[in-house]
Amino acid sequence: MRIAILGKPFNDDLAPYIQTLFDELVRRRADLLVVEHFKIYLDNTIRISADVKSFKRNDDLTDVDIVLSIGGDGTLLDTVTYVGARQIPILGINTGRLGFLATIPYDGINMALDALYKGHYTLDDRALIRVDSDQDIFEGINFGLNEFSVLKRDTSAMIAVHTYIDGEYLNSYWGDGLVVATPTGSTGYSLSCGGPLVLPQTGNFVVSPVCPHNLNVRPMIVSDRSVISFEVEGRSSSYLASVDSRSVSVDMTVQLAVRREEFVARLVKLHHVNFLSTLRNKLNWGLDKRNSIIK
Secondary structure, three states: OEEEEEEOOOOHHHHHHHHHHHHHHHHOOOEEEEEHHHHHHHHOOOOOOOOOEEEOOOOOOOOOOEEEEEEOHHHHHHHHHHHHHHOOOEEEEEOOOOOOOOOEEHHHHHHHHHHHHHOOEEEEEEEEEEEEEOOOOOOOOOEEOOEEEEEOOOOOOOEEEEEEEOOEEEEEEEEOEEEEEOOHHHHOHHHHOOOOOOOOOOOEEEEEEEOOOOOOOOOEEEEOOOOEEEEEEEOOOEEEEEEOOEEEEEEOOOOEEEEEEEEEEEEEEEOOOOHHHHHHHHOOOOOOHHHOOOO
16 A cells, blocks of 8 residues: 655654554555655654655655545645645544544554555545635645635734625625635634534535624525635735635735635545544533433
């Protein structure tokens, strides 16, 4: 099996678990590729075989069977940009904090590898959001798994985001900005803005205002087959446009629209893990003793 690995630095107490991961992959005779900046870090942190090769963002990964993401959810979001239209399955190993997307705990690495090699998993296809603009503002990586957002600059006054669905005027959102989230992203930034939780396969976008000036403006669910376009105005000459964690300053004259991307992010889902159990565990549902069943 050929496996590509992406990751970010981890705490010292996690080094034995990551060492176990690489030792087990070598024992299973996996052909390993590690993204260049992470391999440099690993060379100074744990022992890895001299046969492990490195790769960069634009290198060809078409013959890779599985991509491992070692880190938190942010690392997995970055991993999606490396995989892109190749749709290589991604397995997230959580060495971060929350772990909505990177669902494998670091102490469950052996169990996860065993399930992976035995084929005891399914593939969970997650919709991506694509940004179209009249300028290449995201350097060719204009898609994301969680959300697209339009936000005011830190020092600027509020902005107005005039929003259209399939060319028809929806509303002008006055406030700090606007978030358009995928179902996957409904547990992220959109949730903190009061947006609803959406099941991953529902085929929707969630449009959520950020700190709206009008309190009667509420989040809205629209079909992800729609094209949502924007015109932004404000006292400042620019605003921030963001796809997942990648933000750029954009001139007010730039035209923007979002739609569902043609390809998907293919996440590896082990048989004992599902979205509803993740919700309960990560949001601490049911931990209030007042919610216990009365016997």
